[in-house]
Amino acid sequence: MKSALALLLLTASAALAQTTGTCxxxxxxxxxxxxxxxxxxxxxLPLEGQPMIVEVGGSQFETNVKKVTPVFGFNVVxxxxxxxxxxxxxLILLSGVPAATLQYQSTSLPVSVLPADPLTAKNRxxxxxxxxxxxxxxxxxxxPTTDATDLDAIRFSGSGNYARGGIFGMKNGKDSLLQSTASxxxxxxxxxTPSFADNNRAAVAVQFTNLNAGRIWMxxxxxxxxxxxxxxxxxxxxxxxxxxxxxxxxxxxSFTLFSTQGEFIAAPLSFTASYGYRNRHQQAxxxxxxVFEGTAQYNLFLxxxxxxxxxxxxxxxxxxxxxxxVPRTQRLxxxxxxYLANNRAGFRGVASFxxxxxxxxxxxxxxxxxxxxxxxxxxxxxxxx
Amino acid sequence: MxxxxxxxxxxxxxxxxxxxxxxxxxxxxxxVSTSAAPGDxxxxxxYNCIVVIFLEQGFPEINDQSARIVWSTIDDQVIMAIGNGxxxxxxxxxxxxxxxxxxFATLKEMNQVTVVxxxxxxxxxxxxx
Numbered sequence: 001m002k003s004a005l006a007l008l009l010l011t012a013s014a015a016l017a018q019t020t021g022t023c024x025x026x027x028x029x030x031x032x033x034x035x036x037x038x039x040x041x042x043x044x045l046p047l048e049g050q051p052m053i054v055e056v057g058g059s060q061f062e063t064n065v066k067k068v069t070p071v072f073g074f075n076v077v078x079x080x081x082x083x084x085x086x087x088x089x090x091l092i093l094l095s096g097v098p099a100a101t102l103q104y105q106s107t108s109l110p111v112s113v114l115p116a117d118p119l120t121a122k123n124r125x126x127x128x129x130x131x132x133x134x135x136x137x138x139x140x141x142x143x144p145t146t147d148a149t150d151l152d153a154i155r156f157s158g159s160g161n162y163a164r165g166g167i168f169g170m171k172n173g174k175d176s177l178l179q180s181t182a183s184x185x186x187x188x189x190x191x192x193t194p195s196f197a198d199n200n201r202a203a204v205a206v207q208f209t210n211l212n213a214g215r216i217w218m219x220x221x222x223x224x225x226x227x228x229x230x231x232x233x234x235x236x237x238x239x240x241x242x243x244x245x246x247x248x249x250x251x252x253x254s255f256t257l258f259s260t261q262g263e264f265i266a267a268p269l270s271f272t273a274s275y276g277y278r279n280r281h282q283q284a285x286x287x288x289x290x291v292f293e294g295t296a297q298y299n300l301f302l303x304x305x306x307x308x309x310x311x312x313x314x315x316x317x318x319x320x321x322x323x324x325x326v327p328r329t330q331r332l333x334x335x336x337x338x339y340l341a342n343n344r345a346g347f348r349g350v351a352s353f354x355x356x357x358x359x360x361x362x363x364x365x366x367x368x369x370x371x372x373x374x375x376x377x378x379x380x381x382x383x384x385x
Numbered sequence: 386m387x388x389x390x391x392x393x394x395x396x397x398x399x400x401x402x403x404x405x406x407x408x409x410x411x412x413x414x415x416x417v418s419t420s421a422a423p424g425d426x427x428x429x430x431x432y433n434c435i436v437v438i439f440l441e442q443g444f445p446e447i448n449d450q451s452a453r454i455v456w457s458t459i460d461d462q463v464i465m466a467i468g469n470g471x472x473x474x475x476x477x478x479x480x481x482x483x484x485x486x487x488x489f490a491t492l493k494e495m496n497q498v499t500v501v502x503x504x505x506x507x508x509x510x511x512x513x514x
Contacts, residue, residue, distance in 0.1 A: 022494050030472055030484035038487040067483075071507040072499070074491055078483035078511065114465065114486050124461050210462065218443040219463055250443035254458075262451030262500065265444055266458040299458055307455070343503075346457060346496030 023074050027054070027102070028114040029094040033084060035063055037077040037102060037111060045075055046104035052079050054090070056100040056113070061090045065104070073344065091116065129158030129186075130349070136195040136367040153189035153196050155369055160184050167206055179209040179221070192233045196367050199332075199359040203227035205244060220247030225274065231360040235283045238360055240291060242276030256301040264301040271296045278317065280326055282362075287326050289319030293358075305340035307347045313358045332358035427480060431508050434474035435501060442467055450502035456493035464489050481513045 023040035030036065035054065039045060046052045046065045053060050063079035081090055094100065095115050102109045134155035163181045182204045189196040207223025222245045229238035252269035271294065278291035297311040315330040322328065334354045338347035353368045436447045439454075442463055456464070468486025475482040485508070492499060 023491055024494060026487045026490060028468075028484040028487050030469065030486075034483070036484035036487055038491045040491075067511065067513070069507075069511045071488070071510065072492060072497060072503075073495065074488075076483060076488055076511055114484075114490065116469075116484075126461065215443065219460060248443050253445040262449060262453050263445075264453050264455050264498075265439065265447060265501075266455040267460070267463075268443060268445075299455070301455075340498060343453070343498040343500065344495075346498050347455065 025102075025109055025111040026114055027094070027100055027111040028116060029091050030116050032091045033081045035079050035081065035094070037079070039075045039077055039102075039109065041074060043109055044105065044107040046077060046079075046102075046107075050104060051082070052077070053103040054094075054100055055103060056093050057097050059093055060103075061086060061093075124163045125161070127158065127160035129156070131156055132369050134189055134196060134367050134369045136193075136365060138195070151191070151193060151195050153191040153193075155187075155189050155196070155367075157187045158185070177208045177210055179207055179223075181205045181207065188232050194234065194362045195365055197354055197357075197361060197365055198231040198233050199229065199357075199361050200232060201227055201229050201359060207244070211247065215250040218248045218250050220245065222246075225276075229360040231362070234360075234362050235281070236360040236362060237281045238291075239279045240274075240276060242274040242291065242293075244272065244274040246270070246272040252298070254299040254301065258303050259301065261304050264299075264307070266299045266301070266307075269296060269298045278319065280317065280319065282323070282326055285323040285325055287317070287319040287322045289317070289322065291318065292316040307338040307340070309336045309338070310334070313356075315358055327357070327363075330357045330359075330361070332356035332361075427512060427514075428505050428509050430478045430480065431475060431505050431512065432501070434471050434478075435504065438467055438470040438474055441470065447501060450500070450505060452501045454499045454501065454504065456489065456499065457496050459493065461490070461493075464493055475508075475512055482508075483511055 023038075025037065025039050025043065027035060027037045045068055048065050048068055050065055052063045052065050054063060062082040064082055065077060065079045067078045069076045069078075094113055097113055100111055100113050102111055132155055134153045135150040136153070138149060138151050161181065161183045163179055166176065166178055166180065168180045182202075184202050186200045188198045188200060203225055204227075205223050205225035207221045207225075209221045211220035211222060212218050213220070223243075225240075225242050225244045227238075227240045227242070229240075230236070247270065248267060249269045249271060254264065254266040254268055256263035273292075273294045275292045276290070277288070279288045280286065293313065293315045295311065295313045297309065300308045300310065302308060311334045313330075313332040317326060317328050317330070319326065332354065333356055334352065336349055336352040338349045340347050351368065351370050355364070355366045357364045432450065440446055459467075465486045468484065468489045472482050472485045
């Protein structure tokens with residue numbers, strides 16, 4: 001039954017994947033006199049030379065459409081603000097809201113608003129999730145005879161991130177680098193066996209963002225985070241309060257090997273490191289003390305159409321009263337292989353592999369997946385200062 | 386018109402050389418060092434801005450226009466910085482350029498991979514004159 005379900009999901013994943021490329025209408029007022037909108041296919045387009053009203057926060061202003069350009073499967077609309085006297089006011093309006101409405105001819109089109117200032121991009125919401133069949137060797141320690149038949153499961157993985165400028169809604173200076181974040185990540189299966197990953201985390205943090213130290217550390221964040229790990233299939237929880245640093249390391253650039261076409265331009269090595277206090281409940285035992293956790297992710301491109309994303313997570317549970325059942329060190333390595341069928345569709349995950357343990361997992365696992373459901377990304381610039 | 390017009394070289398020079406003179410030294414070097422640069426000044430300016438801004442934002446140097454940008458690997462705030470930086474770069478060379486962050490954000494949303502030459506051509510259709 002489970003195999004049949006896995007096969008069904010694998011078959012369905014191809015169809016689901018067709019819907020992964022989403023397009024949302026959006027707007028940015030980069031200067032006082034100019035706005036630019038992206039209007040996705042399927043929506044009526046404004047006409048060049050005609051007025052377009054931008055309705056924002058109970059107010060509105062008029063623009064004149066200068067150019068409508070179809071590119072890459074959507075349309076870019078360049079418009080000039082008609083009343084130059086109110087231009088500054090309009091820009092302020094647009095910098096403080098997450099959404100607006102465009103009105104032209106008989107069309108009324110809701111759009112999300114991207115802030116003009118790159119620093120305000122610290123306001124964001126994004127999420128992704130995937131479902132797919134998973135397999136793991138049947139190496140249950142209570143049964144020393146390893147079964148030649150792999151274990152099957154359905155894997156659920158996903159993450160959601162929310163970030164907002166300032167400290168959780170408090171008024172914040174426009175140039176402040178302070179940012180509040182909340183995140184949830186899930187990596188689990190439908191089975192109780194500890195042979196599969198079961199590592200789920202919720203976290204909130206306050207951090208400084210957009211920190212740079214040249215090509216050694218770029219797009220960095222540093223701050224304080226509290227988080228909870230919980231296994232869904234066993235009685236294990238971690239509660240952490242840590243100092244956390246993250247960012248890119250541009251000197252460790254992504255590489256393309258054996259390609260007959262051009263090289264891929266992608267993010268370099270990225271990392272997260274945290275150090276602080278951990279309180280761990282594992283079945284009947286409790287332990288507390290210091291914890292270090294480091295994660296690194298790197299993109300490698302092979303031939304003309306394969307992306308291999310490598311990641312490693314290293315955890316040191318340096319607890320003074322750590323019970324023998326609580327591992328001192330945990331290492332989790334993962335590799336995800338994605339295939340580029342064509343540039344418009346982008347890379348799609350086709351297989352992944354995990355080895356080790358992290359967070360609330362009871363023991364090392366070795367599992368692999370074939371087929372990934374759909375992933376959705378959302379860059380809304382969910383406004384407000 | 387491109388800024389620093391008075392410093393432009395004589396009309397007999399190639400568009401690439403013209404562009405090189407109109408841009409900052411780094412972009413100028415890039416303009417004259419690539420054999421795959423487009424044939425007109427606008428495309429050359431756009432390509433130079435792509436090279437410079439991506440390098441500024443922590444990416445490896447783009448050596449030719451067959452390079453492919455994998456938007457899905459790029460953080461949202463970096464996408465914004467690239468878009469705003471590139472709009473500013475192109476505008477600074479005397480062209481009218483729409484805000485580019487919405488376009489790059491949409492390319493990421495749609496999970497697209499973009500060949501740099503296609504990006505140059507697409508942007509050239511938006512940039513005026």
